[in-house]
Amino acid sequence: MPRVLRSARLLGVGVLGVTLLGGCVANDPAASHTALTVDSSATDCAVSANEAPAGSIRFTVTNSGDQVTEFYLLADDGLRIVGEAENIGPGLSRDLVVQLDAGSYFTACKPGMTGDGVGKAEFTATKTDAAAAVDVDLAAQIDTANSDYASYVSDQIGQLVTGTDSFAAAYRNGDDDTARGLYASTRVHWERVETIAESFGDLDPKLDLREADLEQGQEWTGWHAIEKDLWPAEAEAGFEAYSTEKRAALTQQLVADTATLHTKVQGVSFTLSQQTNGAIGLLDEVATGKVTGEEETWSHTDLWDFQANVDGARVLYDGVRSILLQTDADLAASLDTEFASLQALLDVQRVGDGFTLYSALTPAEIRALADQVNALGEPLNQLTAALVL
Amino acid sequence: MAGSERAESTDLVATARGLSRRGLLGLAGASVAGIGLGVAGDRAALAASATPEAASASAVYPFYGRHQAGIVTPAQDRLHFAAFDVSAGTTRAQLIELLQEWTVASAAMTAGQEIGEYGAISGPYDAPPEDSGEAQGLPTAGLTITFGFGPSLFETADGVDRFGLARRRPADLTPLPHFPGDDLDVGKSDGDLCIQACSNDPQVAVHAIRNLSRIAFGRAALRWSQLGFGRTSSTSTSQATPRNLFGFKDGTANIKAEEPDVVTDQVWVSASDGPAWLAGGSYLVARRIRMTIETWDRSILSEQEAVFGRTKGAGAPLSGGTEFSEPDFALAGRADQPLIGAAAHVRLAHPAQNNGTKLLRRGYNFVDGNDELGRLKAGLFFISFQRSPAQFTSVQLNLARHDALNEYIRHVGSALFAVPAGTLDGGYVGAPLFA
Numbered sequence: 091m092p093r094v095l096r097s098a099r100l101l102g103v104g105v106l107g108v109t110l111l112g113g114c115v116a117n118d119p120a121a122s123h124t125a126l127t128v129d130s131s132a133t134d135c136a137v138s139a140n141e142a143p144a145g146s147i148r149f150t151v152t153n154s155g156d157q158v159t160e161f162y163l164l165a166d167d168g169l170r171i172v173g174e175a176e177n178i179g180p181g182l183s184r185d186l187v188v189q190l191d192a193g194s195y196f197t198a199c200k201p202g203m204t205g206d207g208v209g210k211a212e213f214t215a216t217k218t219d220a221a222a223a224v225d226v227d228l229a230a231q232i233d234t235a236n237s238d239y240a241s242y243v244s245d246q247i248g249q250l251v252t253g254t255d256s257f258a259a260a261y262r263n264g265d266d267d268t269a270r271g272l273y274a275s276t277r278v279h280w281e282r283v284e285t286i287a288e289s290f291g292d293l294d295p296k297l298d299l300r301e302a303d304l305e306q307g308q309e310w311t312g313w314h315a316i317e318k319d320l321w322p323a324e325a326e327a328g329f330e331a332y333s334t335e336k337r338a339a340l341t342q343q344l345v346a347d348t349a350t351l352h353t354k355v356q357g358v359s360f361t362l363s364q365q366t367n368g369a370i371g372l373l374d375e376v377a378t379g380k381v382t383g384e385e386e387t388w389s390h391t392d393l394w395d396f397q398a399n400v401d402g403a404r405v406l407y408d409g410v411r412s413i414l415l416q417t418d419a420d421l422a423a424s425l426d427t428e429f430a431s432l433q434a435l436l437d438v439q440r441v442g443d444g445f446t447l448y449s450a451l452t453p454a455e456i457r458a459l460a461d462q463v464n465a466l467g468e469p470l471n472q473l474t475a476a477l478v479l
Numbered sequence: 480m481a482g483s484e485r486a487e488s489t490d491l492v493a494t495a496r497g498l499s500r501r502g503l504l505g506l507a508g509a510s511v512a513g514i515g516l517g518v519a520g521d522r523a524a525l526a527a528s529a530t531p532e533a534a535s536a537s538a539v540y541p542f543y544g545r546h547q548a549g550i551v552t553p554a555q556d557r558l559h560f561a562a563f564d565v566s567a568g569t570t571r572a573q574l575i576e577l578l579q580e581w582t583v584a585s586a587a588m589t590a591g592q593e594i595g596e597y598g599a600i601s602g603p604y605d606a607p608p609e610d611s612g613e614a615q616g617l618p619t620a621g622l623t624i625t626f627g628f629g630p631s632l633f634e635t636a637d638g639v640d641r642f643g644l645a646r647r648r649p650a651d652l653t654p655l656p657h658f659p660g661d662d663l664d665v666g667k668s669d670g671d672l673c674i675q676a677c678s679n680d681p682q683v684a685v686h687a688i689r690n691l692s693r694i695a696f697g698r699a700a701l702r703w704s705q706l707g708f709g710r711t712s713s714t715s716t717s718q719a720t721p722r723n724l725f726g727f728k729d730g731t732a733n734i735k736a737e738e739p740d741v742v743t744d745q746v747w748v749s750a751s752d753g754p755a756w757l758a759g760g761s762y763l764v765a766r767r768i769r770m771t772i773e774t775w776d777r778s779i780l781s782e783q784e785a786v787f788g789r790t791k792g793a794g795a796p797l798s799g800g801t802e803f804s805e806p807d808f809a810l811a812g813r814a815d816q817p818l819i820g821a822a823a824h825v826r827l828a829h830p831a832q833n834n835g836t837k838l839l840r841r842g843y844n845f846v847d848g849n850d851e852l853g854r855l856k857a858g859l860f861f862i863s864f865q866r867s868p869a870q871f872t873s874v875q876l877n878l879a880r881h882d883a884l885n886e887y888i889r890h891v892g893s894a895l896f897a898v899p900a901g902t903l904d905g906g907y908v909g910a911p912l913f914a
Contacts, residue, residue: 153799158812177812179799182790203813305659307881367779375776381852453851460852464773471777 115197123148123187128197130159132176135199135209135280144192144215151175152183155473156201161186163213166194176203190215206243226411235409236360242405243283247355249346250279254343254348258341270320274391277313282405282417283355285371298320300387311343314387321388362410366474369406372399373467381460382449385396393445397436403470404429410477418476421469435462491772500558526794535679537619537719542586544901546747546759547908549623550839550864551736555677555714559684560765560860562670562894563699566631571642575913577698581691582672582907584885588687591619594694611693613686618681624687626908627673627763627896629719632652647912648727649754651762651868652897658879660890667703667767667892671888675862676762681708703892705767707843707860714841719804720794723768724844724857725887726796727787731802732829734839746864756911759900765840766861766872767845767892775887788823788885808832828874836870838863858888868895889902 129136132155151161157180163173172195173188192215200207201290253276260268280287280298288294295303297312304310318325319332332340360368379385380396407425414422435458439446535556540548555774565574584594593599595609602608626885632817634640644741654669668674685706692701692748711723712730716737733739743749750758775783784790788806798808808826812818819826830837844859849855866872899909 157686158799158810158818160813177797177818179795179797179807179810179812179818181804182795182797183792302662306656308659356888370777374777377774378771407824423725457852460854467773467777474779 127151127272128161128199129154130161130199130201130209131155132157132201133208135161135197135211137197137211140212141214141216141245141394142190144190144220145218147188147190147215147224149175149186149197151178151199151240151447153178153180153184153201156180158208159199159201159220160203160368160437161209162196162198162200164186164196164198168196168210170189192217220327228416231413232362232410232479235362235365235413239365239406239409241310242353243286243355243358245450246279246283247287247352250276250337251348251352253279254345258345259321260276262341266320269316270389273313273317273389274386274394277391278394278398278401279397280313281375282398282402284375285368289352290351293347293351293354297344297351300384311340312347313344316340316344318388320370324388324390363474363478365406365410366477369403369473370467370470372403372406373463373470375399376466377463381456381463383456384458386448390447390449391444392437392448393436393451397445400432400436401431407470407473410462410473413477418472421472421476424469425466425473428462428469429435432459432462432466480835486633495701500772501655536618536620538679539591540589540620540621542582542589542625542902543725543904546761546901547625547898548589548762548901549625549677550673550746550898551714551742552621552623552677552839553718553736553891554680554712554841555621555684556624556708556710557677557681557684558860558862559676559688559704560707560766560862561674561676561688561704562629562702563672563674563692563695564702565641565671565699566697567642569698571913573698574642575907577695578626578909579907580694582902584625584691584694585624585687585908588614588690589619589622591622591623594690600772606735606791611686611689614683615691617680617683617686618787620678620683621675622678622683622687624691625677625763625898626677627675627898628909628912629670629672629894629896631669632671641795644912647754647756649897650756652895653868655764655868655893655895656876658875660865660885660889661893662881662889663893664767664891669894670702670896673763673765673894673896681706705765705845705860705892706834706847707845709844710719711842711844711859713838714839723859724846725771725775725783725787727783727789728802729859730791730840731794732837734837741837742839745866745870746839753867756914757844757899760866761864761866762871763894763896763898764861764865764868765894765896766875766890766891767858768861769856769858769891770856771854771889778887785820786824788819788825797823820883822881824878824882824884827831827882828878831913833874833877836874838865838870838874858891864898 124142125148126142127138128149128151130151130153130465137149149161149163151159153159159178161175161178162171163186164170165172172190173186175184175186178184195213195215196210197213198207198210253272257269257272257276260266260272287297295312298314299310299312300314301310301318318329322329322331334422376396376399380399383390383392385395386392407429409421411425414425435443439451439455484601485755538555540552542548556846586635587594593610593612593614597609599608599610599612599615630648630652632642633644633652657712674688675692676684678687678693688704710721712733713720714733714736716735720728720731741818746761748757748760748762753759778786780791784797789795790797794802796804798804798807798810799818806819806825806829808817808819808829808831810818826832840861840863842859842863845856845858845860847856863871879890902908902910
């Protein structure tokens with residue numbers, strides 16, 4: 091469970107997604123980039139040079155006006171956006187890093203964020219030997235990846251709704267054995283798309299708040315409130331089992347909130363960077379909550395969540411893997427290897443349909459899982475840059 | 480030893496007169512004057528050069544004064560903070576004696592002198608040295624030593640009044656509430672007494688805590704302690720704003736010593752606040768905040784800046800300007816969303832969002848090795864001074880509920896102390912409490 095929302099990560103970075111449309115080149119970490127400056131004033135958009143070698147180019151945009159400004163790099167039709175830096179406050183600077191194929195472009199600034207902008211000028215990326223463009227229609231692949239992922243999210247939340255109904259009924263009726271059996275396997279559908287679920291700010295704390303995250307006097311609802319009642323032997327001394335009325339209220343709320351979530355995820359769409367950063371977000375959930383055993387304090391079913399987060403990250407990666415193979419095959423190979431290694435460690439802990447309880451793991455096993463999460467995390471970090479820039 | 484330093488030492492001795500010092504080898508009280516004059520290492524004498532490094536090394540802050548040093552003092556680079564529990568069986572008289580001995584030793588150390596009659600190397604050859612000696616040859620390095628009293632000193636959790644202080648307990652001195660997300664280690668929280676030692680040299684700060692702990696043996700024992708490297712706040716306009724371990728400038732809008740009205744209004748307990756013994760003092764909040772820096776390092780730059788609401792480089796608010804520009808919380812960017820988001824740290828912590836409440840922050844970065852998962856045990860040891868604990872509680876509640884930074888931090892230790900006013904000539908720290 092998240093301590094706060096990851097909405098900034100998920101929803102605040104969408105603009106990066108469009109830059110891929112400018113066309114990618116092979117990602118060579120050793121390649122140097124050309125550094126240019128842009129002075130965005132009230133009336134002009136002065137770029138320090140009107141041409142640069144094709145490849146990595148960094149525009150450092152400084153807002154010398156007194157309004158919020160934006161900088162655009164446009165394709166040769168003067169309309170299609172190849173790259174942009176937005177929300178630059180007065181006096182601030184921001185970098186835009188793009189990979190440009192040789193060709194003609196336009197630069198422009200938009201102080202005040204309205205109108206046609208100012209200082210529109212031609213910009214040329216000159217041919218170099220090093221920068222060979224990848225000659226494929228990536229845009230179509232990205233569209234496919236995006237819509238596939240939206241379907242996946244919708245499907246998982248759909249299964250969550252069904253599972254929650256069964257779980258809630260068993261718990262409400264006092265069939266605790268059945269409820270305990272359904273607890274982890276139902277939550278899997280939540281954990282697979284956790285970063286999406288979290289982006290709906292008000293729902294996440296209602297559904298997935300840990301007891302430690304409550305403030306004094308706050309009402310506790312959701313999965314973990316029920317978890318504690320289902321595994322009372324793990325609770326603190328003096329813990330009182332919930333009344334029938336409380337069980338009814340908790341389940342009613344859980345079912346209703348899950349239904350609301352289901353409604354909200356219909357029709358969502360994702361940019362490429364939202365997908366890649368969503369994968370990183372899921373792995374971070376593993377690193378901060380699951381590998382430490384803090385998520386499932388009473389049931390100790392953390393490895394179910396662990397696997398589900400990894401499932402979700404894997405789906406996100408698989409969705410963009412065919413694109414990555416064309417832009418950075420080495421990174422794809424590295425990610426394939428690290429995902430497989432992590433899965434192998436998890437597979438060792440499989441017991442029947444589920445996993446070893448976290449409380450039964452040895453410190454060495456936990457350490458190995460944590461190390462492998464980091465090993466996967468580093469190449470995963472490079473995914474956004476490799477795909478989007 | 481230069482004459483001017485000797486004169487300073489003499490002043491110090493005068494202020495210490497009248498106190499009983501801890502006896503060693505039956506010499507108790509025989510020569511209080513020895514504290515400053517007889518010892519070999521008068522480190523204040525090592526000062527003098529024009530470079531900033533040397534200036535920070537040679538800085539000397541008087542221990543005696545109206546307010547305790549180490550609060551509005553320009554934040555030094557290093558910290559050693561220690562919380563003590565008074566030992567079972569210690570009497571009120573023994574507690575007072577401990578505070579007296581701590582006062583004498585602290586006055587000596589902050590003046591760059593060794594403690595005891597004979598210091599580190601000049602004592603009887605057949606006795607352990609009084610001063611542990613690792614600060615020999617080091618400059619004073621701006622050492623300050625600041626004392627505080629925890630709620631449990633006045634009354635234990637189960638209501639025992641060990642020292643006849645329960646009636647004098649400030650109404651505000653109650654343990655801090657549980658904040659959302661708190662994951663506190665009881666063994667690294669709270670305490671009967673605290674000592675904050677700050678210096679520009681780590682060994683000078685450690686030397687202070689080590690020797691004060693030693694003096695306390697039998698009467699009070701260390702409960703927990705914390706080393707800090709790298710101040711994370713400026714408490715003077717003469718200081719540049721430092722960076723926390725997230726790589727951001729921290730404490731830009733901190734209370735500065737050069738704002739006496741703000742300090743009076745927000746930091747010092749006034750006589751009308753009550754109780755009278757605490758007038759001129761303050762409240763110290765300590766929070767051990769673990770940072771999950773491995774996760775942070777995997778977050779994208781735009782999220783990092785959105786979380787803080789400032790640029791990572793210059794530290795300017797995202798609404799524009801430079802580091803010290805006032806944030807414009809209303810200024811909107813794309814899609815009419817404010818440039819400084821609703822959950823941005825700078826917004827939630829800003830006085831404008833907290834009924835004008837300010838805290839004097841004086842925190843330090845720490846890295847205490849690594850945990851069993853191979854992650855650096857890194858974080859911020861947050862210290863703030865305020866006129867009332869309610870100032871911290873209201874700001875922290877706002878942060879704990881909404882701060883985007885919560886994704887990357889966890890509060891794992893917490894303590895509150897009442898910090899008495901400064902010690903005057905011939906007195907001892909906290910004397911008005913026992914009067």
